[in-house]
Amino acid sequence: MGLLDRFEDRLDKMVNGAFARAFKSEVQPVELAAAIQKEMDDRSAIVARGRTVTPNVFTLDLSPHDDERLSVYRDTLQTELATVVTEYAEEQSYALIGPAEVHLDVDESLETGIFRVHSEARAAVVSAKTSDVAPGQPFLEIGGTAYPLVRAVSRLGRGTDADIRVEDPGVSRNHCEIVLGTPAIVRDLGSTNGTMIDGSRVTQAALVDGSTIVIGTTSMVYRTG
Numbered sequence: 001m002g003l004l005d006r007f008e009d010r011l012d013k014m015v016n017g018a019f020a021r022a023f024k025s026e027v028q029p030v031e032l033a034a035a036i037q038k039e040m041d042d043r044s045a046i047v048a049r050g051r052t053v054t055p056n057v058f059t060l061d062l063s064p065h066d067d068e069r070l071s072v073y074r075d076t077l078q079t080e081l082a083t084v085v086t087e088y089a090e091e092q093s094y095a096l097i098g099p100a101e102v103h104l105d106v107d108e109s110l111e112t113g114i115f116r117v118h119s120e121a122r123a124a125v126v127s128a129k130t131s132d133v134a135p136g137q138p139f140l141e142i143g144g145t146a147y148p149l150v151r152a153v154s155r156l157g158r159g160t161d162a163d164i165r166v167e168d169p170g171v172s173r174n175h176c177e178i179v180l181g182t183p184a185i186v187r188d189l190g191s192t193n194g195t196m197i198d199g200s201r202v203t204q205a206a207l208v209d210g211s212t213i214v215i216g217t218t219s220m221v222y223r224t225g
Helices: 003-014 018-022 029-043 064-092
Strands: 045-048 051-053 057-062 101-106 115-120 124-127 139-142 145-148 153-157 164-167 176-179 184-188 195-197 200-202 204-207 212-215 218-223
Touching: 003 029, 003 064, 029 057, 029 064, 029 115, 057 064, 064 101, 124 145, 184 195, 200 204
Parallel strands: 057 101, 153 164
Antiparallel strands: 045 051, 057 115, 124 164, 139 145, 139 218, 153 176, 176 184, 184 204, 195 200, 195 212, 212 218
């Protein structure tokens, strides 16, 4: 049994055959799964010998009608489609730099039966400090999550001893550091691929509220709090 067949079989068992009855002329869930597989193939990239990275976060834009029909199964479908991402990555020996996520969204401009796929490779980020951001506390916003900068000097990188660990193959073990002050600065630590601030590669630069820092393929926004 192929991956798409297993996907359909799991869905059918979870909702007691509802998918087989509900989707005859509208978007079929298996079409979404097949489109995700194609997107993974099209956007896969070799980043090192024997290591091919592919997107791990997907957004599927649906027409208003299809979104309404699928809404009752939204959580189940998103979970199962994320499983498809993980399983297909394993089958193709693709590397995911973060957990698989699939989100269904609505696009008022789309007609019934038409959908779009958007994807990105979003690195898993782990902070040594996991508490909520205090008022006035500077932080980094990464993928919609705030990571407080609680030390005078916070190191970012792929190494396990980094204050904010970014599991991105384009990020060095000790990539850069943020030094709080007036102003705060970001300093590259001799990384392989460099540190970008608002589109320019820097060795050291001042940060203001809203400054965009890019290391590897991971983008983050500095906030003063």
